[in-house]
Amino acid sequence: MRVAFVGLGNMGRGMATNLVRAGIPTTVTDVRADVVEELVQLGATGADGAAVAAAEADVVCVAVFDEAQVREVLLGNAGAQGVVDTARPGCVVAIHSTVSPGFVREMAEVAGSRGVRLVDVAMTGGGDAAAAAGDLTFMVGGAVDAVADVRPVLQAMARDVTHLGEVSAGVSAKIISNYLAAGTVALVREALAISRAAGLGEDVLRVVEDGRVGASWVSNNWGRIRQQEIEYTTGRAGMVAMWAKDLQLARSLAAETGVAAPLAGFIVDEIVPDLGEHGLTG
Numbered sequence: 001m002r003v004a005f006v007g008l009g010n011m012g013r014g015m016a017t018n019l020v021r022a023g024i025p026t027t028v029t030d031v032r033a034d035v036v037e038e039l040v041q042l043g044a045t046g047a048d049g050a051a052v053a054a055a056e057a058d059v060v061c062v063a064v065f066d067e068a069q070v071r072e073v074l075l076g077n078a079g080a081q082g083v084v085d086t087a088r089p090g091c092v093v094a095i096h097s098t099v100s101p102g103f104v105r106e107m108a109e110v111a112g113s114r115g116v117r118l119v120d121v122a123m124t125g126g127g128d129a130a131a132a133a134g135d136l137t138f139m140v141g142g143a144v145d146a147v148a149d150v151r152p153v154l155q156a157m158a159r160d161v162t163h164l165g166e167v168s169a170g171v172s173a174k175i176i177s178n179y180l181a182a183g184t185v186a187l188v189r190e191a192l193a194i195s196r197a198a199g200l201g202e203d204v205l206r207v208v209e210d211g212r213v214g215a216s217w218v219s220n221n222w223g224r225i226r227q228q229e230i231e232y233t234t235g236r237a238g239m240v241a242m243w244a245k246d247l248q249l250a251r252s253l254a255a256e257t258g259v260a261a262p263l264a265g266f267i268v269d270e271i272v273p274d275l276g277e278h279g280l281t282g
Contacts (some may be wrong), residue, residue, distance in 0.1 A: 001024065001025075001058045001059065001152065001153065002024075002025045002026070002027070002048070002056055002057050002058055002059075003019055003024055003025065003026045003027070003029070003057060003060070003061060003153055004026075004027045004028075004029070004047070004053035004056075004057035004059070004060045004083075004152055005019065005026055005028045005029075005044075005053075005054060005060075005061045005063070006007055006028075006029055006030075006050045006054075006060065006061065006062045006063070006064065006073050006083070007030060007062060007063040007064040007065075007069075007073075007096075007097075008028060008029075008030035008032070008035045008036065008039065008063075009030075009063065009064075009065070009233045009234075010127070010128040010131070010228075010232060010233050011096070011123065011127075011131045012030075012061075012063035012064075012096070012131075013035060013038075013039075013128075013131070013132075014128060014132030014133075014134075015063065015096070015122060015131050015133030015136075015157045016028050016039055016061075017039065017042060017059070017132065018131075018132075018156055018157045019044075019132045019153065019156050019157060020039065020042045020043045021042070022156035024153065024156055025045075026039075026043075026044045026045070027044065027045040027046070027047045027049070027053045027056070027057065027142060028040075028044045028045070028046060028047065028053070028140075029037070029046070029047045029049055029050055029052070029053045029227075032251055036091075041095050042155070042236060047077070049080075050062075050073045050074075050082065050083050051076065051081040051082055051083060051085060051086045052086070054083040054086050054087045054091070055086040055087070055088075056088075057088075057091060058088075058090075058091060058092070058149075059089065059092050059094060059149075059150050059153050060083055060087060060091060060092070060093045060094065061094045061095075061096060061121075061153070062074070062083075062093065062094065062095050062096060062097060063096040065097065065242070066073050066097065066099065066172030067097075067099045067100065069097070070095060070097050070099055070103070070107065071103075071107070074093065074107055074110070074111065077108065077212070082108060083116075084114045084116050085114070087114075087116045087224070089115035089116070089186065090115065090116075090117065091116050091117070092116075092117045092118070092146050092149055092150045093111055093116055093117070093118045093119070094118075094119050094120075094121040094150055094153075094154070095107070095118065095119070095120045095121065095171075095225075096121050096122070096123055098122065098171065098174055098175065098178065098245070098246060098249065099171060099249075100171070100175075100249055100253070101168035101171055101172050101175075101251060101253065101256075102168075102256070103120045103143070104118075104120045104167055104168040104171050105167055105168050108142075108167045108168075112204050117142070117143065117146040117149075118146075119140055119141060119143075119147055119150060119167065119170070120140065120141045120142065120167060120168060120169070120170040120171045121138050121139075121140050121150075121154060121170055122138070122139045122140075122141075122170040122171050122173060122174030123136045123137065123138055123139075123158070123204070124136070124137050124139070124174060124177050125137045125158075125159075126221075126224075127224075127225075127228050127259065128228065129224070129228075131157075134156070134157055134158065134159065135159050135161065136155075136157060136158040136160075137158060137159065137160045137161075137162070138158045138160065138161045138162065138170075139162055139169075139170040139173040139174055139177075140154070140161060140162065140163045140164060140165055140169075140170045141163075141164055141165055141166055141167050141168050141169030141170035141171065141172070142163075142166065142167050142170075143166070143167070144163075147163050147260065150276045159164060169212045171263060172253065175246070175249045175250050175253050176250070176253075178246040178247075178249070178250065179246070179247065179250035179264065181217075181218060182246055182250075183263065183264075183267065184216050184217075184218040184219075185218055185225070185243070185280055186267050186271050188216070188218050188219050188222060189280065189281065189282075191204070191206070192205075192222075202222075205219055205222055222281065223282055225280065226281040229279055229280055229281055236279045237276070239279070239280060240272075240275045240276060240279060240280060243272075243275070243280060244268070244272045244275070247267055247268050247272065248268055250264050251265060251268055253262040254273050261265050
């Protein structure tokens with residue numbers, strides 16, 4: 001089985017590395033030539049673009065930033081071919097990007113009309129460190145046969161692969177998970193601002209530790225989140241943009257399903273605008 005991996009950013013880089021280390025023939029592509037070369041040195045094959053990478057693949061993993069980028073990867077742009085134009089019939093495309101459920105269903109329909117199967121493979125587990133360690137959790141949506149065919153590839157990148165239902169089930173679960181995490185970041189950020197103003201600094205995090213009231217994965221890993229923000233591929237602004245995108249997706253999913261979500265609206269409207277200057281952990 002040959003895999004094409006499109007997008008070697010904070011998450012994709014570690015995921016693709018684990019495929020190569022597992023001995024799975026892997027072709028990689030990214031806008032950054034140096035990262036592609038890094039994977040080539042480990043044993044991957046480099047390709048000039050997603051359409052080229054997909055041509056000989058049985059599975060195409062897509063880990064780019066947003067819907068616009070996913071659309072360009074799959075459908076091409078300005079006359080250039082996309083993955084669905086070059087992929088062989090029966091190929092499975094796995095979307096790892098956090099995008100809207102409606103968008104995933106749209107892309108699945110287009111891919112299906114070309115004989116290409118699409119699954120959404122949303123990921124969680126602790127960011128780029130988990131991706132590099134193969135310690136991710138995958139939440140998967142798609143047809144049973146497509147998920148079964150792609151599972152060996154997914155298991156090389158994650159400790160847990162859970163099939164939740166039809167196409168878009170995975171990203172729906174991820175959006176809810178991200179909303180919980182993003183909301184907690186907003187709470188910890190504000191709590192620390194109060195703590196600093198009260199003369200406690202960030203020592204309160206050592207008191208409110210795992211197993212005590214008020215503890216959370218976010219508070220327990222605040223230093224890790226801060227370091228990730230510093231080292232993020234596109235800088236602090238990139239991580240803020242990702243966080244804001246995730247919150248907006250949660251707000252949109254709530255509206256689509258008819259659920260009132262005033263907290264999501266408040267964070268998007270009142271907190272996000274302040275992040276550009278100070279960042280998530282500032």
